[in-house]
Amino acid sequence: MSNIQDKVVIITGASSGIGEATAKELASKGAKLVLAARREERLKKLQEEIQKNGGQAIYKVTDVTSYEQMEELAD
């Protein structure tokens, strides 16, 4: 994957599995991550790990079944 530096990437399902692994990979390539899922503790831990490794990430607790929460995430 090229040209990812400084791109803003929103990842839903970032708290575990494929989403978490993708977040770490893209952060290592310079993307600015917005991490989303329901389990805040896991999102917080992932954000801290990415930042510790020099990456950029914020998180927002989001349930993708809520239209309102998805709008807030996009905003």
Ligand SMILES: NC(=O)c1ccc[n+]([C@@H]2O[C@H](COP(=O)([O-])OP(=O)(O)OC[C@H]3O[C@@H](n4cnc5c(N)ncnc54)[C@H](OP(=O)(O)O)[C@@H]3O)[C@@H](O)[C@H]2O)c1
């Ligand atoms: N792992 C594989 O090898 C593989 C292969 C083929 C297909 N898949 C499919 O790919 C998908 C992801 O797999 P995975 O292994 O990464 O699973 P996983 O570790 O269980 O991760 C699922 C992610 O989705 C999030 N999530 C679930 N419901 C949510 C909701 N309502 N709102 C927001 N986030 C929600 C979970 O976060 P929270 O619980 O914190 O919200 C978690 O971050 C699954 O559908 C799986 O069947 C996986």
